[in-house]
Amino acid sequence: MRQLLTGARIFTGETILDGRSLLVGDGRILDIVAPGRTLPDIDRTVALEAGDLLAPGFIDIQVNGGGGVLFNERPTLEATLAIAAAHRRFGTTGLLPTIITDTPECHRAAAEAAVAAVAQPGSGVLGIHFEGPFISPQRVGAHDPRFVRAPDGADLDFIGGLPGRMPGGRVLLTLAPECVEDAALSRLMAAGVILSVGHTMASAERVVEAFDLGVRGVTHLYNAMPGIANRQPGPAGAALADGRPWCGLIADGHHVHPLMMRAALAARPRGRMMLVTDAMPPTGTDADRFELNGRTIYRRDGRLVLADGTLAGADLDMATAVRNAGTLIGLPLEESLRMASLYPAEFLGMAGERGRIAPGWRADLVLLRPDLTVKGTWVEGEWRAS
Template identity: 60%
Template sequence: MRHLLTGARLFTGDMLLDDHALLLNGPDILDIVPAVATVAGATRVTLPEGSLLAPGFIDTQVNGGGGVLFNDTPTAAGALAIAAAHRRFGTTALLPTVITDDLNTMMAAAEAAAEAAAVPGGGVIGVHMEGPFISPGRRGVHNENHIRRPNGVDLDRLSALPRHFGDLGRVLLTLAPEQVEDADIARLVRAGLILAGGHSAASLERTQAALRAGLRGFTHLFNAMPPIGNRAPGIALAAMAAKDAWCGLIVDGVHVHPDLLTLALAAKPRGKMMLVTDAMPPTGTDATSFTLYGNRIHRRDGRLVTDDGVLAGADIDMAQAVRNTMRLLGVDLEEALRMASLYPARFLGLDGRLGQLAAGFQADLVLLDANLHVLGTWVTGQRDGGGPV
């Protein structure tokens, strides 16, 4: 079934277009045509005046949403519930994220995500395993009892994971470079995993060696990393200086000072910074607290904190992140939208299918009002609430 979406301004991932319409053919984008065009066999759908139709947001770090924590509910239903909660905020594709736990739980979560990724229109495009091979000294709220170095069995099990997803999704693993040997990094990359550095106190030199071995990006830049020192710049500077590596940014005005993020954006080539939420179960709810590892996490003043004030994820959604990127960092609309869609698609190697409005791409879309609040989404051509329109 063909549908012609008209009446909204279009952002293709490359440019803004006025007076054009988007032609969908089932789950895919067929073409962009002039708004006055008549397409035989297509149902015309008029979108609200002043709205903006853009590629759906892609979030590579989502711990929870809609009251669900992936660590506590490592099932396909849990992953799909998290994706459904974030869809309200423009995220049409995400990696449900399981943080440091016993490896059986983490592997169960990964296999559940593979099952969820096979559900058409579910919005799950892989899994993010954040740990357990991280620095004990930079663990944040991660459970120290499960932090360790990988052994041969771990490497065998992890190396087999991408086959569970096939072409449907990606396996992202966050690790501390000082916890994993270069040969093991190279082995995991050859197996098809995407590796990111994070929760790490690695030196500049150790991080650069890990990059040469295949490290592709960095998880929530500056968070759970030592400050940049004049004689020991460490992993954070290595991330900024690595021209080919991507960095995830939490732009909530809490995790990192906006001026530091502005400096990081200036240091990196355009296209290598992407937005993440690091969201937790309260997203999409009015909950004031939740439980992590049996401990109460409080939702206060835009923060998620333990009793001791340690940050435990972020209280933000992707549409907020886009607005904050413009307001706090001075980034223009087009680039902020790319940071939420095109750039994470490139990081994941899915930019031939997601992150743009172009013929042959999957019809994952977000409709925004003039203030960049979400009016609706489409995943594989199906509008939220069911149906194509």
């Protein structure tokens, strides 16, 4: 069905256009239409509010849960779809359900769920993110240290085999590069796995070596890694000084001080910082606690914490992250939106498909009110109100 979306402003991924309409059909963007142009064969015209903004749908590469569901507790197809549905209310049209450090059985079940979800049209599931278990025992954060380990041959076969079973999907693995040998890193990347540095005690030199090998990302910059010091810059210092990797940023005002977020953006090339939520089950609910590997996580004053105050994921959705990028960091709206859509798409190798509004690109869109709350989304051209 060919639909013409009219009335709202359009953010293309580069600039905001006024007075244009958007033609979509068969799950794709067909054209950006100038005023006064006559179009034949329109099945439906949708009048949008003049003050609203059409933007590329948000892409979140780090989502542990939502809608009351924790992926580690329910590594099933139904859980991945429930998590995606919960985050769609906040403008996220594509995400990577994220399984943190757990048993091999849990990881394998999560992988099967993701393979099935990617194959389901309109699911909004883009693949899977393994955050661990190949991480530093000194930087586990809320991960269960019982399950932290180095990869063996069976792990490499399993993870390396997933991209071939997930056409169009992505497999992201967060690891500590000091805990994984170069040969294993290269083997995984050759199989199509995207690697990211995180939960690490690595030296800056070791992190740069990982970037040299082709590691593409840094997971939740500053968090679960040593702080920057003048003689020991560590992973975060390496990330700020090296223009190659994409860095995820949890812009909730709790994980990273706003000044440090501004410092990161000032240091890094444009296009290499992404907003992530690191969201947990309370997103989209009024729950005040949940269980993670037998431990209670409390929702307190916008934070998710263990009893000792350790941060355990974030009480954040992507629309709030976009708003915070403006209010806490001082970014222009266009750049905040790119950090939630275009840049993660580029990190995942999905540029040309997602992250822009242009002819031929997927009709994955978010409709924002003037206050940047979400009115609704289109995924593959199908509308759903928030």
